[in-house]
Structures are given as C-alpha cells and as structure tokens.
Amino acid sequence: MSRYRGPRLRVVRRLGVELPGLSRKTPRKAYPPGQHGQARKKRSEYAIRLDEKQKLRFNYGVSERQLVRYVRKARRAAGSTGQALLELLEMRLDNIVFRLGMAPTIPGARQLVSHGHVTVNGKVVNIPSYQCRPGEVIGVRDSDRSRQLVEANLQFPGLAHLPSHLEFDKNKLEGKVNGIVEREWVALQVNELLVVEYYSRKV
Missing domain, CATH: 3.10.290.10 (RNA-binding S4 domain)
Incomplete structure (x- = not known):
C-alpha cells in the first residue's frame, strides 16, 4: 500500500484521535466522516487493533510494508516489542x-x-x-x-x-x-501492545 496523500482531517476524524505528525488541524466534528459516522457500532477486537495500527501508519507516514519491517526489527530487539517499535519510529x-x-x-x-x-x-x-x-x-x-x-x-x-x-x-x-526517546514523550495516543498483537499472526 502506497503512502496516503488524501484528506488528512478525514483520517483524524475516522480514528478519533489527534495525529500531531499528520496534521496540525483539529476536526470540528467529533464523529467519523460519512453517512453512517454518527451511528454507534459494536467494534470487534480486530477493528480496535487495526485502528491502533493505522494510527502509527498515518502519524509517522510509513507504508504497510515499512511498518511490517519495523515490527520484525522490534521483535529482534531486547525488551518490550511495543516500546522498541515506538523507538524505531521516533528515531x-x-x-x-x-x-x-x-x-x-x-x-x-x-x-x-x-x-x-x-x-x-x-x-x-x-x-x-x-x-x-x-x-x-x-x-x-x-x-x-x-x-x-x-x-x-x-x-x-x-x-x-x-x-x-x-x-x-x-x-x-x-x-x-x-x-533514546522515553515512552512518556511519544506525542501520539496509541496502545502499542495492540499493534504488536495485530501483527502477531501476520508477521
């Protein structure tokens, strides 16, 4: 998948969290875009993990292939895989x-x-x-x-x-x-453990 070049605020609204690396603007509407944006849906565990992964992808501007590479590299590093993944992206x-x-x-x-x-x-x-x-x-x-x-x-x-x-x-x-960056200084609100879980069966 190539790098995203579409409307940035649309992504911010869809993920429901600020992405400081992607856009400086804040959405005026607090719900996802589209006709069914305001409809409440029961979200599966997979959907929650996918959203956490997408936060990393869009905020740091990496492709899916690059992110997979970073996850593999983080797994080889000592300590927490999630922490190592954030360190690689932040550096x-x-x-x-x-x-x-x-x-x-x-x-x-x-x-x-x-x-x-x-x-x-x-x-x-x-x-x-x-x-x-x-x-x-x-x-x-x-x-x-x-x-x-x-x-x-x-x-x-x-x-x-x-x-x-x-x-x-x-x-x-x-x-x-x-x-090396400390976890508390990562500006993005993301649960990196869910990202690691998302890739556990894929990588």
Missing part, C-alpha cells in the same frame, strides 16, 4: 526534524529531508527513514534557502514541547540527539 530522521520544530508536520519534515535541506553530523542526508543515533547532530544545510525554510517553520512548530532526548539551538539551527 527516524523525518520525525526528529519534526520534533525539533524544523517542520510543522512529519510530511513537511520528510519533504525538507528529501530535498536535501537537512544535515546529520555536517553531511547532507536525504533519506527520511534514516535512523538517528544518540550523539548525532541534526543541522541545516549551509544555504540561504535552507535556513529561510527552517526559520519560517520554527515560528510555528508542530509541537510546543521539546522531548527530553533532544536539544536544539535556535541561533545555530542545530539539534542534538542525546538518547
């Missing part, structure tokens, strides 16, 4: 750029990275899925266009608070990854 370069405030949304951050405006340890990296590691420095390419884009985005960041594992210098337009 993607496009998400780090978004969390630093250099882009208003994760799709905006992905575009910033893929167009070559972002550097890692002084070198241009144009791969949004690049896994950042503790100690790496995320900066802006040394060009007027790149600096102007980031400075404009910094005036209206997607999220107000900087997570504890990141630091950012607005004067240098430079951020640093100090560690």
Whole structure:
C-alpha cells in the first residue's frame, strides 16, 4: 500500500484521535466522516487493533510494508516489542526534524529531508527513514534557502514541547540527539501492545 496523500482531517476524524505528525488541524466534528459516522457500532477486537495500527501508519507516514519491517526489527530487539517499535519510529530522521520544530508536520519534515535541506553530523542526508543515533547532530544545510525554510517553520512548530532526548539551538539551527526517546514523550495516543498483537499472526 502506497503512502496516503488524501484528506488528512478525514483520517483524524475516522480514528478519533489527534495525529500531531499528520496534521496540525483539529476536526470540528467529533464523529467519523460519512453517512453512517454518527451511528454507534459494536467494534470487534480486530477493528480496535487495526485502528491502533493505522494510527502509527498515518502519524509517522510509513507504508504497510515499512511498518511490517519495523515490527520484525522490534521483535529482534531486547525488551518490550511495543516500546522498541515506538523507538524505531521516533528515531527516524523525518520525525526528529519534526520534533525539533524544523517542520510543522512529519510530511513537511520528510519533504525538507528529501530535498536535501537537512544535515546529520555536517553531511547532507536525504533519506527520511534514516535512523538517528544518540550523539548525532541534526543541522541545516549551509544555504540561504535552507535556513529561510527552517526559520519560517520554527515560528510555528508542530509541537510546543521539546522531548527530553533532544536539544536544539535556535541561533545555530542545530539539534542534538542525546538518547533514546522515553515512552512518556511519544506525542501520539496509541496502545502499542495492540499493534504488536495485530501483527502477531501476520508477521
């Protein structure tokens, strides 16, 4: 399944939860879109797990194939599979750029990275899925266009608070990854255990 490029608010309404990485807008209506959006339905366990999985997919902007790959990688990691999955998604370069405030949304951050405006340890990296590691420095390419884009985005960041594992210098337009994200700093309301259960029979 390819990356979603349709109406973002429609997805937010359907899942019934804010997706800070996907859209900065909040829906005016609290029920799902469509003719039967207000009808109360008894939801199966599968439907609940599917929704949790879709929250991750749409918020972080990954395809189904990518998410399956992340789940497999998380299973090989030590500790909780759900926690490892969130860490892998949170440490993607496009998400780090978004969390630093250099882009208003994760799709905006992905575009910033893929167009070559972002550097890692002084070198241009144009791969949004690049896994950042503790100690790496995320900066802006040394060009007027790149600096102007980031400075404009910094005036209206997607999220107000900087997570504890990141630091950012607005004067240098430079951020640093100090560690791995803690669960409490994940901005998305999601039950990662249900996502792991969803893939337990599929992966």
